[in-house]
Amino acid sequence: KLMRRVALNILRIREEKNLTQEDMVELGFERRWYQRIESGTYSVSLPTLDRLARAFKVDVEIFFLKK
Numbered sequence: 001k002l003m004r005r006v007a008l009n010i011l012r013i014r015e016e017k018n019l020t021q022e023d024m025v026e027l028g029f030e031r032r033w034y035q036r037i038e039s040g041t042y043s044v045s046l047p048t049l050d051r052l053a054r055a056f057k058v059d060v061e062i063f064f065l066k067k
Contacts, residue, residue: 007040
């Protein structure tokens, strides 16, 4: 349940920032791996969440919020 919430928040934030998955590739994320993160099929590590937060320019805690 938590993994799905994190995945949905990552997707929501990316879309709010008007970024595409292709943009994420340009930011250094491998396409298939990133798609697995957003689909919730990959358990994201804290270092990866930190990297995503820096790419999105947000605080890591936003990934855990209920929306």
